[in-house]
Amino acid sequence: xxxxxxxxxxxxxxxxxxxxxxxxxxxxxxxxxxxxxxxxxxxxxxxxxxxxxxxxxxxxxxxxxxxxxxxxxxxxxxxxxxxxxxxxxxxxxxxxxxxxxxxxxxxxxxxxxxxxxxxxxxxxxxxxxxxxxxxxxxxxxxxxxxxxxxxxxxxxxxxxxxxxxxxxxxxxxxxxxxxxxxxxxxxxxxxxxxxxxxxxxxxxxxxxxxxxxxxxxxxxxxxxxxxxxxxxxxxxxxxxxxxxxxxxxxxxxxxxxxxxxxxxxxxxxxxxxxxxxxxxxxxxxxxxxxxxxxxxxxxxxxxxxxxxxxxxxxxxxxxxxxxxxxxxxxxxxxxxxxxxxxxxxxxxxxxxxxxxxxxxxxxxxxxxxxxxxxxxxxxxxxxxxxxxxxxxxxxxxxxxxxxxxxxxxxxxxxxxxxxxxxxxxx
Amino acid sequence: xxxxxxxxxxxxxxxxxxxxxxxxxxxxxxxxxxxxxxxxxxxxxxxxxxxxxxxxxxxxxxxxxxxxxxxxxxxxxxxxxxxxxxxxxxxxxxxxxxxxxxxxxxxxxxxxxxxxxxxxxxxxxxxxxxxxxxxxxxxxxxxxxxxxxxxxxxxxxxxxxx
Numbered sequence: 077x078x079x080x081x082x083x084x085x086x087x088x089x090x091x092x093x094x095x096x097x098x099x100x101x102x103x104x105x106x107x108x109x110x111x112x113x114x115x116x117x118x119x120x121x122x123x124x125x126x127x128x129x130x131x132x133x134x135x136x137x138x139x140x141x142x143x144x145x146x147x148x149x150x151x152x153x154x155x156x157x158x159x160x161x162x163x164x165x166x167x168x169x170x171x172x173x174x175x176x177x178x179x180x181x182x183x184x185x186x187x188x189x190x191x192x193x194x195x196x197x198x199x200x201x202x203x204x205x206x207x208x209x210x211x212x213x214x215x216x217x218x219x220x221x222x223x224x225x226x227x228x229x230x231x232x233x234x235x236x237x238x239x240x241x242x243x244x245x246x247x248x249x250x251x252x253x254x255x256x257x258x259x260x261x262x263x264x265x266x267x268x269x270x271x272x273x274x275x276x277x278x279x280x281x282x283x284x285x286x287x288x289x290x291x292x293x294x295x296x297x298x299x300x301x302x303x304x305x306x307x308x309x310x311x312x313x314x315x316x317x318x319x320x321x322x323x324x325x326x327x328x329x330x331x332x333x334x335x336x337x338x339x340x341x342x343x344x345x346x347x348x349x350x351x352x353x354x355x356x357x358x359x360x361x362x363x364x365x366x367x368x369x370x371x372x373x374x375x376x377x378x379x380x381x382x383x384x385x386x387x388x389x390x391x392x393x394x395x396x397x398x399x400x401x402x403x404x405x406x407x408x409x410x411x412x413x414x415x416x417x418x419x420x421x422x423x424x425x426x427x428x429x430x431x432x433x434x435x436x437x438x439x440x441x442x443x444x445x446x447x448x449x450x451x452x453x454x455x456x457x458x459x460x461x462x463x464x465x466x467x468x469x470x471x472x473x474x475x476x477x478x479x480x481x482x483x484x485x486x487x488x489x490x491x492x493x494x495x496x497x498x499x500x501x502x
Numbered sequence: 503x504x505x506x507x508x509x510x511x512x513x514x515x516x517x518x519x520x521x522x523x524x525x526x527x528x529x530x531x532x533x534x535x536x537x538x539x540x541x542x543x544x545x546x547x548x549x550x551x552x553x554x555x556x557x558x559x560x561x562x563x564x565x566x567x568x569x570x571x572x573x574x575x576x577x578x579x580x581x582x583x584x585x586x587x588x589x590x591x592x593x594x595x596x597x598x599x600x601x602x603x604x605x606x607x608x609x610x611x612x613x614x615x616x617x618x619x620x621x622x623x624x625x626x627x628x629x630x631x632x633x634x635x636x637x638x639x640x641x642x643x644x645x646x647x648x649x650x651x652x653x654x655x656x657x658x659x660x661x662x663x664x
Contacts, residue, residue, distance in 0.1 A: 130515060130566075134515075211517075211519065212517040212541070212542075213517070213542065214540065214541070214542050214544070248519060248520075250520075430519070430520070430523045431519065432519055432522060432523065432538060432540040432541060433540065433541075434540070472527060473527065473531060474524055474525075474527035474528040474531055477523065477524055477527055478524060481520060481524070
């Protein structure tokens with residue numbers, strides 16, 4: 077039987093309801109407790125979050141307490157620094173079948189975080205050997221692979237129903253063609269399984285075009301069904317992770333569109349951003365407001381069958397074909413998924429556009445085409461694209477890159493006040 | 503052929519990458535030959551690159567709000583390693599509050615940074631700096647003085663360098 081997160085998400089899926097979740101994290105136990113209580117009290121299907129601070133992320137478990145003692149702010153909950161009993165009290169009466177809590181941490185070396193999570197009764201976490209290393213860390217990929225293998229074994233061995241969400245659908249947050257996001261999410265799930273984890277979720281970050289996202293998410297589900305038949309799995313969508321609209325109207329419309337996308341494409345869970353995302357770390361109130369906004373927008377939208385969505389069909393076929401080729405190519409490299417991932421990046425068979433990590437080849441590029449879709453503008457050594465030219469295209473200029481980074485924000489910021497509720501830009 | 507050689511870095515606590523990708527393109531368009539040291543750049547890597555590569559310009563970009571602290575740490579390390587002579591500029595979102603921009607600018611200039619680029623017009627000002635630097639040498643640049651507001655003459659908290 078699965079744990080709280082999987083059971084709760086499955087029940088909401090059966091009821092046709094989207095589960096929403098914030099990214100919230102605060103340093104002091106009392107503040108964190110207040111935040112969790114206010115999220116738990118919401119009358120919508122919601123999962124709680126402990127987002128850890130950036131010191132914990134790099135393995136510094138002393139500085140958070142020093143800074144808290146000095147009355148300073150820390151940008152997340154230092155799970156490893158606080159005594160285990162403090163965290164048990166933090167969760168007492170909240171964590172349960174009706175309120176699962178996930179630990180979000182961002183560390184490439186997660187052993188200490190996983191051990192402490194398990195010790196205090198938290199069995200749901202997220203990350204992955206690729207998705208938490210190449211975009212955020214300078215650690216060699218092979219080291220992150222070993223660390224995540226050990227962490228998965230600890231989670232699987234010392235908790236009944238350990239759950240890991242692959243962050244592979246969010247590589248660098250923006251400007252990555254969906255087929256690579258889908259492939260890395262599935263590959264990381266297979267890595268988790270190899271190391272004993274039986275309950276996973278696969279992430280996907282909202283892109284630049286709703287039709288493409290719907291097609292890509294359906295492709296992700298098809299590929300997951302093929303590869304993860306013996307696991308409990310669901311799909312978690314992230315509200316757009318790139319440069320966020322600066323106007324409240326634009327930000328609100330983007331959050332609502334992400335909730336509709338989640339429902340249309342059958343995602344079970346949504347990680348929600350807040351309206352103030354562009355300029356500050358959101359408060360509890362802003363988080364709560366965004367959760368209600370997203371949940372409300374989701375209620376007006378239903379699952380859209382692929383057959384009833386011709387606009388998304390071409391994207392689905394393309395993403396599925398590319399992602400399948402990427403996954404199969406990587407799995408053919410080595411029976412050990414971790415070693416296969418390392419070799420794939422060495423050879424450029426996986427290659428994240430614009431990622432500066434030393435273990436990423438950096439020969440691929442992404443562009444936004446005339447439709448507004450994310451496409452490959454340079455394929456590098458990727459085993460996709462058939463006979464398409466491998467020669468490097470014209471140099472990307474800085475203003476072109478900026479326009480792509482700003483594409484979604486500027487589109488939503490230019491929405492007119494009279495835009496009707498359903499009037500999402502296409 | 504490049505007009506100048508630049509080392510591009512951020513601070514150790516900053517995992518953002520897009521600002522570095524963007525700045526590399528911008529520097530290259532303006533004639534720079536760029537060594538991009540990537541996210542979460544360790545101070546020792548920057549010091550080593552400055553010493554061994556002898557670049558014409560060091561560019562630090564940070565957007566996580568802790569860049570001012572990191573820039574002070576880096577400056578101290580460069581001085582300790584006799585690498586302080588390289589013209590060096592910092593920019594991005596260096597503090598958590600925009601209202602601190604002038605104070606941070608003053609402090610970093612006093613600490614030996616050649617110029618500091620924050621705020622809405624940071625990029626065009628940076629490009630003008632590059633133009634002037636290419637024409638006359640980056641070490642000849644005189645940064646415009648920061649505005650000192652009368653209520654703004656107390657030093658930032660936590661200016662000590664670790």
